[in-house]
Amino acid sequence: MARNLYFIGTAGSGKSTMVYAFQLWMNSQGLDCVTVNLDPGAEALQYSPDLDVRDYVDLREVMEEEDLGPNGAQVAAADMIAMNAKELANVLETFETNYVLIDTPGQIELFTFRASGPVLIDAFGRDDSALVYLNDPALVRSASGFVSSVLFSATVQFRHGLPFINVLSKSDILPEEDLERIVKWSLDPFALYEALFADGATPKTLLDVEFLKSMESIGVYRRVHPVSSEITFGFEEIYSQVQQVFEGGEDLEKG
Numbered sequence: 001m002a003r004n005l006y007f008i009g010t011a012g013s014g015k016s017t018m019v020y021a022f023q024l025w026m027n028s029q030g031l032d033c034v035t036v037n038l039d040p041g042a043e044a045l046q047y048s049p050d051l052d053v054r055d056y057v058d059l060r061e062v063m064e065e066e067d068l069g070p071n072g073a074q075v076a077a078a079d080m081i082a083m084n085a086k087e088l089a090n091v092l093e094t095f096e097t098n099y100v101l102i103d104t105p106g107q108i109e110l111f112t113f114r115a116s117g118p119v120l121i122d123a124f125g126r127d128d129s130a131l132v133y134l135n136d137p138a139l140v141r142s143a144s145g146f147v148s149s150v151l152f153s154a155t156v157q158f159r160h161g162l163p164f165i166n167v168l169s170k171s172d173i174l175p176e177e178d179l180e181r182i183v184k185w186s187l188d189p190f191a192l193y194e195a196l197f198a199d200g201a202t203p204k205t206l207l208d209v210e211f212l213k214s215m216e217s218i219g220v221y222r223r224v225h226p227v228s229s230e231i232t233f234g235f236e237e238i239y240s241q242v243q244q245v246f247e248g249g250e251d252l253e254k255g
Ligand SMILES: Nc1nc2c(ncn2[C@@H]2O[C@H](COP(=O)(O)OP(=O)(O)OP(=O)(O)O)[C@@H](O)[C@H]2O)c(=O)[nH]1
Pocket: 009, 010, 011, 012, 013, 014, 015, 016, 017, 018, 039, 104, 105, 106, 107, 169, 170, 171, 172, 173, 227, 228, 229, 230, 231
């Protein structure tokens, strides 16, 4: 049974590029995988998806035929994709592979809040699935933005209820000290509290702290693993996290 990895994150967080780079990295390690594009609006992908929703639902056609704007068409397309879930799953089943790298739509709310996300996850096999959540450096650079990113990832986790790998995307664009600080915030809540209070305690800071405490207690405040698709950094660690999620650290190759 193949394992399904859903790459999910806010618009432009680096999902498609990571699917491409992670496939290259896996192949370089002699690991077998296929790629799936679930974004009907994807324009130019660097990888050639083995399964592509654009072959089933064409966003431009939806816009023209239904007379919808780009966002309305995305919503309609997501619902159409959900109706094709069984067919997509049948195609997926014909691939003999260990890992399926799944690129999700740019607009994270489509996959998270519309029916299409859960419908596809169920059709592809929920038991063997995990989320790879991409935190965007632009958001997590500030302490308050970091808390917002944790809250957002909590919503995604709450909605999908799948094992979760927490990634800091595009880490190559961060100066070393920023990168270290962000990783520290993800490991040490007190460092994050300190940073939140650095500019003085406002009602907003107190709210950030309360949010963070509850995220800690429900277990969604976790270590981020920095990666870069640009300079192929951090993928061994992601792969090792994937192993831990699925079989408590054992490598599929050795099993
Ligand atoms: N420096 C750097 N840039 C990156 C990296 N990954 C992605 N990017 C850039 O970030 C931008 C968005 O990347 P995408 O892979 O299209 O992001 P996405 O999340 O798939 O975007 P949408 O599907 O449109 O939401 C592109 O300009 C990429 O070249 C990275 O690791 N390092």
